[in-house]
Amino acid sequence: MWRVARSAASTFRRTRRLSTAISAPCIVHKRGADILHDPWFNKDTGFPMTERDRLGLRGLLPPRVISFEQQYDRFMESFRSLEKNTEGQPDSVVSLAKWRILNRLHDRNETLYYRVLIDNIKDFAPIIYTPTVGLVCQNYSGLFRRPRGMYFSAKDKGEMMSMIFNWPSTQVDMIVLTDGSRILGLGDLGVQGIGIPIGKLDMYVAAAGINPQRVLPVMLDVGTNNQKLLEDPLYLGLRQPRLEGEEYLSIVDEFVEAVHARWPKAVVQFEDFQAKWAFETLDRYRKKFCMFNDDIQGTAGVALAGLLGTVRAQGRPLTDFANQKIVVVGAGSAGLGVLKMALQAVSRMTGPSADPHFFLLDKNGLITKDRKDIDPAALPFAKAHHEIEGLGLQEGAGLAEVVKKVKPHVLLGLSGVGGIFHEEVLRAMKESDSVRPAIFAMSNPTNNAECCPVDAFKLAGEDIVFASGSPFANVDLGNGKIGHVNQANNMYLFPGIGLGALLSGARNISDTMLEAAAECLASYMSDDEINRGILYPSIDDIRDITAEVGAAVLRAAVAEDLAEGHGDVGVRELQHMSKEETIEHVRQNMWYPVYGPLVHE
Numbered sequence: 238m239w240r241v242a243r244s245a246a247s248t249f250r251r252t253r254r255l256s257t258a259i260s261a262p263c264i265v266h267k268r269g270a271d272i273l274h275d276p277w278f279n280k281d282t283g284f285p286m287t288e289r290d291r292l293g294l295r296g297l298l299p300p301r302v303i304s305f306e307q308q309y310d311r312f313m314e315s316f317r318s319l320e321k322n323t324e325g326q327p328d329s330v331v332s333l334a335k336w337r338i339l340n341r342l343h344d345r346n347e348t349l350y351y352r353v354l355i356d357n358i359k360d361f362a363p364i365i366y367t368p369t370v371g372l373v374c375q376n377y378s379g380l381f382r383r384p385r386g387m388y389f390s391a392k393d394k395g396e397m398m399s400m401i402f403n404w405p406s407t408q409v410d411m412i413v414l415t416d417g418s419r420i421l422g423l424g425d426l427g428v429q430g431i432g433i434p435i436g437k438l439d440m441y442v443a444a445a446g447i448n449p450q451r452v453l454p455v456m457l458d459v460g461t462n463n464q465k466l467l468e469d470p471l472y473l474g475l476r477q478p479r480l481e482g483e484e485y486l487s488i489v490d491e492f493v494e495a496v497h498a499r500w501p502k503a504v505v506q507f508e509d510f511q512a513k514w515a516f517e518t519l520d521r522y523r524k525k526f527c528m529f530n531d532d533i534q535g536t537a538g539v540a541l542a543g544l545l546g547t548v549r550a551q552g553r554p555l556t557d558f559a560n561q562k563i564v565v566v567g568a569g570s571a572g573l574g575v576l577k578m579a580l581q582a583v584s585r586m587t588g589p590s591a592d593p594h595f596f597l598l599d600k601n602g603l604i605t606k607d608r609k610d611i612d613p614a615a616l617p618f619a620k621a622h623h624e625i626e627g628l629g630l631q632e633g634a635g636l637a638e639v640v641k642k643v644k645p646h647v648l649l650g651l652s653g654v655g656g657i658f659h660e661e662v663l664r665a666m667k668e669s670d671s672v673r674p675a676i677f678a679m680s681n682p683t684n685n686a687e688c689c690p691v692d693a694f695k696l697a698g699e700d701i702v703f704a705s706g707s708p709f710a711n712v713d714l715g716n717g718k719i720g721h722v723n724q725a726n727n728m729y730l731f732p733g734i735g736l737g738a739l740l741s742g743a744r745n746i747s748d749t750m751l752e753a754a755a756e757c758l759a760s761y762m763s764d765d766e767i768n769r770g771i772l773y774p775s776i777d778d779i780r781d782i783t784a785e786v787g788a789a790v791l792r793a794a795v796a797e798d799l800a801e802g803h804g805d806v807g808v809r810e811l812q813h814m815s816k817e818e819t820i821e822h823v824r825q826n827m828w829y830p831v832y833g834p835l836v837h838e
């Protein structure tokens with residue numbers, strides 16, 4: 238008989254049971270082996286005898302009943318031995334091995350999977366989410382064993398309204414949708430991009446407590462322009478170039494209508510669409526449905542919270558944000574989203590005639606009003622001749638030159654280009670006009686980060702504030718000093734935005750709701766943390782910060798008259814909740830994984 242040691246290192250949290258999690262019976266329409274093969278209901282050896290009798294499971298399992306806690310410890314032990322056994326092997330091999338062991342558990346027993354994920358989020362987020370999820374997407378066709386989520390392809394035109402009813406769950410609250418055209422900084426990965434909605438929704442379950450039976454990852458396969466994939470005999474997506482123009486939009490329209498016909502109150506998050514479609518679809522749907530684009534809007538809020546934290550770290554009042562010189566590298570969905578929200582923040586501080594000191598670069602260098610065929614979305618941030626002539630800058634100036642001449646307070650990268658903040662650029666940041674310059678290398682995954690923190694602290698100086706999109710270890714600066722590495726990733730906001738929108742029953746997601754989310758994150762950190770260069774909470778606290786962000790978003794929806802209520806809780810009730818009551822209400826509505834009694838019907 239195997240024995241599971243109750244090791245002191247067990248992370249199983251007995252005290253975390255939330256009152257709503259104390260298991261209401263769960264109705265199951267299956268019996269016997271069908272239950273064991275359904276990860277939503279399966280408890281493996283954890284089925285108590287009475288339940289085995291009730292559900293026709295007697296004899297289908299070994300006789301001994303193993304507790305949830307023992308199962309948990311056994312999984313963690315196999316995970317830790319896998320870590321030991323793969324020591325010294327290439328990072329990609331180790332990461333994929335870790336992803337496989339977690340994915341197998343996900344496929345078998347969702348309750349246990351989400352419990353280990355929640356309790357060990359710091360260790361497991363980099364596997365199920367960024368950066369390993371990028372590697373999984375790159376290798377998806379080879380890794381594919383079981384489907385997860387739904388696939389709507391260009392060949393399904395005219396069928397989507399009936400296809401949506403193939404999804405087995407009666408209720409869906411949260412949908413993450415991609416067309417695979419810009420997966421992290423890895424480009425067009427076609428159908429293989431489904432890994433991103435799956436990873437994002439895992440974060441929704443772990444951070445926002447969305448019931449995993451009510452999430453739906455979706456791939457909209459309109460083809461791919463990735464030649465390597467088109468030539469790969471194992472590629473699982475449509476082997477055709479991407480649809481464009483009206484043909485493309487008609488597919489997205491049909492999907493969105495089908496979803497809203499079946500689940501009118503589901504929140505839809507658009508993720509990793511190439512910039513032109515990211516902006517176009519956001520414009521097209523945001524007033525009609527409860528949706529948002531995470532790369533444009535979620536990222537903007539997280540970056541703004543970090544930028545406001547940077548002002549505090551400099552010992553300046555928040556209103557000084559209006560005077561910060563910020564160089565943004567990358568004028569795509571993320572970079573433009575950040576600048577738009579930053580501009581709104583400056584306008585709130587200084588009035589409509591705000592004149593922020595933002596400099597925007599894309600692959601052709603500094604963007605000015607002299608740029609030919611300028612992207613209209615970049616126009617508000619393009620520099621006029623008179624604004625830069627004193628600095629000796631002109632259209633298309635390179636990054637190193639811009640940094641040397643502008644001496645920015647903040648250098649923020651959302652370019653997708655690894656290492657673009659090279660030595661010359663980082664050394665130039667040492668001459669910044671700020672006492673505490675900030676470097677945000679926000680591109681994902683790890684190899685696409687604009688620089689690594691070791692180089693940043695070494696070349697730009699130990700006083701910098703540093704943030705990256707993918708996780709990196711803190712830097713040992715010697716003399717007992719630590720260079721803190723923040724993870725500026727939209728995971729700090731999208732779960733709360735989605736949860737707040739859902740629980741308010743918002744008709745749509747307004748700028749005010751998104752501002753409320755960003756402000757909540759910005760004010761979460763104490764002065765002491767900020768002084769130590771810590772801009773965001775530890776990922777261990779992600780459930781807590783998500784409850785607060787969710788409440789802030791909900792309250793903003795109510796204040797703006799966008800809320801229609803959710804479930805038994807109507808708008809009136811939401812209106813009468815204090816801030817603390819709203820946070821408690823949000824917490825009470827977060828799903829938490831425990832084995833509840835199963836009742837057959």
Ligand SMILES: NC(=O)c1ccc[n+]([C@@H]2O[C@H](COP(=O)([O-])OP(=O)(O)OC[C@H]3O[C@@H](n4cnc5c(N)ncnc54)[C@H](O)[C@@H]3O)[C@@H](O)[C@H]2O)c1
Pocket residue numbers: 419420421422423511512531532536539566567568569570571572598599600601602650651652653654657679680681682685705706707725726727728
């Ligand atoms: N940390 C986060 O939370 C977060 C959120 C969203 C996006 N991202 C990351 O940001 C990156 C960009 O995402 P996006 O959606 O904006 O992509 P995008 O393709 O829409 O935009 C990329 C931009 O970078 C510019 N660029 C390319 N090469 C450049 C170069 N050599 N110098 C300067 N600019 C260059 C392009 O011209 C374009 O404007 C991706 O790596 C993505 O993973 C991170």
Ligand SMILES: O=C(O)C[C@H](O)C(=O)O
Pocket residue numbers: 367420421422509531532680681706726727728
């Ligand atoms: O997925 C992430 O880690 C963040 C962001 O949405 C991205 O596209 O890089």
Ligand SMILES: [Mg+2]
Pocket residue numbers: 421508509531532
């Ligand atoms: Mg994204």
